[in-house]
Each structure stands twice: as C-alpha cells, then as structure tokens.
Amino acid sequence: MLTAILLVVSCVISDHPVGHFEPAPSDQCDPAKTVAPKEALQPFNVLVGSWKGSGMPEGTKEERAAGAWEETVAWEWKFKDQDAWLAVTFKKGKHFTKGELRYTPDKDTKAAPRFTLTLTAVDKSTATFVGGLTDKDKVLTLARTDGPTTEDQRIVFSLLHSNRHLYRLETRPAGTTVAYSKKYQVGATKEGEPFAATTKGPECIVSGGLGTMKVSYKGKDYWVCCSGCRDEFKENPEKYIKEAEAKAKKQ
Numbered sequence: 001m002l003t004a005i006l007l008v009v010s011c012v013i014s015d016h017p018v019g020h021f022e023p024a025p026s027d028q029c030d031p032a033k034t035v036a037p038k039e040a041l042q043p044f045n046v047l048v049g050s051w052k053g054s055g056m057p058e059g060t061k062e063e064r065a066a067g068a069w070e071e072t073v074a075w076e077w078k079f080k081d082q083d084a085w086l087a088v089t090f091k092k093g094k095h096f097t098k099g100e101l102r103y104t105p106d107k108d109t110k111a112a113p114r115f116t117l118t119l120t121a122v123d124k125s126t127a128t129f130v131g132g133l134t135d136k137d138k139v140l141t142l143a144r145t146d147g148p149t150t151e152d153q154r155i156v157f158s159l160l161h162s163n164r165h166l167y168r169l170e171t172r173p174a175g176t177t178v179a180y181s182k183k184y185q186v187g188a189t190k191e192g193e194p195f196a197a198t199t200k201g202p203e204c205i206v207s208g209g210l211g212t213m214k215v216s217y218k219g220k221d222y223w224v225c226c227s228g229c230r231d232e233f234k235e236n237p238e239k240y241i242k243e244a245e246a247k248a249k250k251q
Contacts, residue, residue: 008188038077038084038207040103043137045209046159047073047075047086048225051188055094059181069094073188076226077207079235087228089226095169095184096121102129116144117155162210163190205240206232217241 050072057067072091078100086101099119112132119127129142131154138160143207144153151171158166166187170180200209204225211223215230217237222244224230233240 007017034105035103035113036082036084037103041084041086041101041115041135042139043159043206044075044086044101045204045207045225046162047088047211048077048207049212050074050191051165052191053093053186053188055184055186056232057184059251067184072191073186077228077232079228079232089092093122096123127153129153139153148174152176154180154210163193164188204229205244 051074053071053073054068055071056064058064059067059242068093071093073088073093075086075088075093078087085103088099088101090096090098096119101115101117104114104116112134115129115131117129119129121127126146127144128146129144131140131142135138138158140157140159142155142157144155147153151174153169153171156168156170160166164187166185168185169183171183172178172180202223203209204211205222206229207225209225209229212225213223213230214221215224215233217224217233222233222241224233
C-alpha cells in the first residue's frame, strides 16, 4: 500500500518547494499510448494484393542466371476479435511458402513501433524476424531471432511505391559488426497494373487501403482491398459503416 502511495505522490510532486504541487513530466507517469494493430500496420497497406516476383541470388553472372526464379506473392488482411495482421503466401517461391506480419507492441521502443514477421520455409521450418520501419516508413528491416548460430540474418523490404517493392535476405558472420552482404533479392510488381501506375481510387472501408473489389450491404456498395477485409466487413458491416461515416465528418 505504501509503495502505491509513493508512486502516486511521485507523479504529482516535482522539484518544487514544500506545498507546491505540479504534475511530473508525462513520460514519467502516463502509460504508454497503445496503438491498435490495424492502425500500426497501416504503412503496409501498399503490400496488399497479388505481386509478380523475380528473384535472383548473388554471385557470378552464371550463378545468378542459374539460380533465378519467378514467384507470385499475395498479401491480405486477417482479423480476429480486436486483433489484425497481414498474411502472405508465396506461390512457386524458392525459399518461403507463407507467413504473417504482426505488430508486436511488447517489443516497442521509443524510436519506432516494432513488427514481427514469421515465415514458413519450403522445408516447413519457420523463421522469425523482428524489426521496424525507417526512411519515412519506406524501409522495413527485420533481424532474425532464431537463425543459425554461425551467422546473423535479416530481411529488408523496400516499399518503393504502390505497385513496386523489393525484398532481400542479408547475412553476416554472427557476433560481428561488419556490413551485411546480400544473399538474394526479389523485385515484385503488382499484378494487373502498369509499372508507372499511381495509387488513385476508392478507399477500403475496413483497412483504409486501396479498394479493389465491391461488397454490398442493404442495397449499397462499399469497397474493400482484399478477401480478408471482405470477410471482416460481412461479419461487422454496421461497425465499419459507422467508422467510415465518422471519418468522413472529420474531413
């Protein structure tokens, strides 16, 4: 009980004469602001959709040509109760078959929110990468937390624009501070869009991303960006319609 009282007092009294009360700095007393997963993952709305990927390993010209591959990568939103995350599948992927990108507030730092990417490899093993966004939310760098003891690994996503992004795997000897070296890179282009396309169009009523398909409710059409948002809207149409109406009033 005494400890609780002292904690309360310490958040009210600062370095002032006796009898003078003033709130202590907010970063000492206010609880950390919580951000909903869907809100924290907004920078990755640009990934939602289907992508044609062209991968190539590092090496000689002959090694790059021999090791090149094509894959189709599809990202979509997933929802459960108050939770939200992004799911990804790799069709004909050389290294991975599926994965999930989640906001992990328990790993937050003062610098930026943290995210966890869990990937399933073609051999059915899993790899977990944790990191954050830099360069005005255009670069996502995730370091592997369960990799081999002989090397450090990280995946770097470069979100170039609405219909183009890159991802690459980099490694370096474990326990060193030498620069990472690239092992392979995949360049992905949004399917069904010309390379020079710009992001213009309706907004997804669920995620706020680019609407690409319509859903109907009580005779009215609404836009969603993926099958995950379509299913979520069908489960909670009134919720998202009210949120959209409230958002429109603020604009």
